Amino acid sequence: MYAGSVPTLSLGLALALVGFCVGVAGSFFGVGGAFLVTPALNILGFPMALAIGTDLAHVTGKSVIAVMRHRKLGHIDWRAGLFLLLGTLPGVKLGAMAVMALEHTSSTDVVLRFTYLAVLTTVGLLMLREALNTRGEDEPGGSPLLRRRLRLKPLVHLPASGIGGISVWGLVLLGLATGFLSAFLGVGGGFIRVPALVYLVGMPTRIAVGTDLLEVAFSGGYGAFLYAREARVDLVAAMVMLLGASVGSQLGALATVYVDPRRIRLYLAIMVLGSAAAVLARQMGLVVVSAIVLWTLALSLAGLILYKLAVAIRAEKSGAGKPRPDEAEVECA
Amino acid sequence: MEENTVTHRLLLDIAPNAYAIVVVAGMASAGLVLGTLLDQILRRFGIGPQGGSR
Numbered sequence: 001m002y003a004g005s006v007p008t009l010s011l012g013l014a015l016a017l018v019g020f021c022v023g024v025a026g027s028f029f030g031v032g033g034a035f036l037v038t039p040a041l042n043i044l045g046f047p048m049a050l051a052i053g054t055d056l057a058h059v060t061g062k063s064v065i066a067v068m069r070h071r072k073l074g075h076i077d078w079r080a081g082l083f084l085l086l087g088t089l090p091g092v093k094l095g096a097m098a099v100m101a102l103e104h105t106s107s108t109d110v111v112l113r114f115t116y117l118a119v120l121t122t123v124g125l126l127m128l129r130e131a132l133n134t135r136g137e138d139e140p141g142g143s144p145l146l147r148r149r150l151r152l153k154p155l156v157h158l159p160a161s162g163i164g165g166i167s168v169w170g171l172v173l174l175g176l177a178t179g180f181l182s183a184f185l186g187v188g189g190g191f192i193r194v195p196a197l198v199y200l201v202g203m204p205t206r207i208a209v210g211t212d213l214l215e216v217a218f219s220g221g222y223g224a225f226l227y228a229r230e231a232r233v234d235l236v237a238a239m240v241m242l243l244g245a246s247v248g249s250q251l252g253a254l255a256t257v258y259v260d261p262r263r264i265r266l267y268l269a270i271m272v273l274g275s276a277a278a279v280l281a282r283q284m285g286l287v288v289v290s291a292i293v294l295w296t297l298a299l300s301l302a303g304l305i306l307y308k309l310a311v312a313i314r315a316e317k318s319g320a321g322k323p324r325p326d327e328a329e330v331e332c333a
Numbered sequence: 334m335e336e337n338t339v340t341h342r343l344l345l346d347i348a349p350n351a352y353a354i355v356v357v358a359g360m361a362s363a364g365l366v367l368g369t370l371l372d373q374i375l376r377r378f379g380i381g382p383q384g385g386s387r
Binding site: 057062217224231233242250 | 345352354369
């Protein structure tokens with residue numbers, strides 16, 4: 001479908017739709033959404049490196065929109081975001097260098113796809129198990145690993161997340177690891193960072209979503225810079241996707257207010273596993289099946305999120321809805 | 334790169350870093366403008382909480 005230069009009308013519509021769906025899902029889950037966009041662009045005919053670069057460019061603009069909305073909702077821990085960022089940027093640089101090195105070999109696409117598959121499947125299964133075992137609207141129980149095991153000073157307090165003390169080094173290393181994966185796999189890193197912030201740091205899910213989008217904006221921007229320098233960004237395609245994503249991002253961020261945190265994690269696990277299935281199908285040569293799985297997944301989840309948002313807003317306007325969990329906080333602010 | 338226009342190729346050849354900065358700044362600015370515009374629209378229709386940050 002992709003033939004370079006100016007996209008055709010059908011390709012333009014497909015790109016805008018991908019942008020909208022991923023805008024809703026990305027802003028709702030706190031991810032860049034590249035695990036949907038990169039394979040989608042690849043299926044539409046973009047070479048892998050160009051698909052990654054174009055996606056990172058669109059993620060930069062989309063994340064700015066999502067951060068603006070989450071800031072209004074009080075879902076961003078700025079202090080944690082700053083320390084994560086200290087690791088994220090070098091991590092992105094290392095990841096991009098690894099991809100450029102691999103590009104000189106003939107196995108780039110295969111290596112990237114299998115790494116994708118392993119990471120998506122592992123994270124998805126772990127999240128699914130936790131989300132199904134957690135009852136009610138609770139955050140995951142237990143003592144987060146990073147706070148329990150890594151007590152290397154200096155420690156930092158994160159009042160916005162309700163965290164008493166956590167090692168600065170832990171946050172920086174977390175940023176480094178997820179930044180590397182974000183550039184290496186062409187992802188914003190969110191689908192790894194959000195679970196890591198929730199399970200390893202103990203951050204509330206909504207705050208993890210908003211804070212991660214702050215990271216995604218920077219890591220996406222830095223990644224886009226590195227790929228643009230190597231002529232691996234299709235600007236027209238990125239802008240078309242951004243137009244769709246701008247609407248979707250606003251709606252996705254709003255939906256986090258109305259859906260309980262356990263369901264956010266459950267939906268994210270389903271999304272990650274479905275995306276892994278699509279990548280696997282493509283690796284087996286089932287390109288059409290892969291596209292169907294991917295599009296069904298994106299449209300279904302975006303539809304579900306929008307449906308829940310519409311029902312909640314209608315109930316709120318009629319005065320029949322239950323109070324939002326963070327309603328008091330927003331009003332206080 | 335055949336997928337780039339002549340202008341892009343020229344900019345890339347002369348100053349790749351400047352070109353990349355323009356790309357990133359352009360995307361971020363576009364996000365800022367679109368975000369502000371849509372925020373105003375949502376505010377106009379009273380959709381969702383419109384409170385400030387903590």
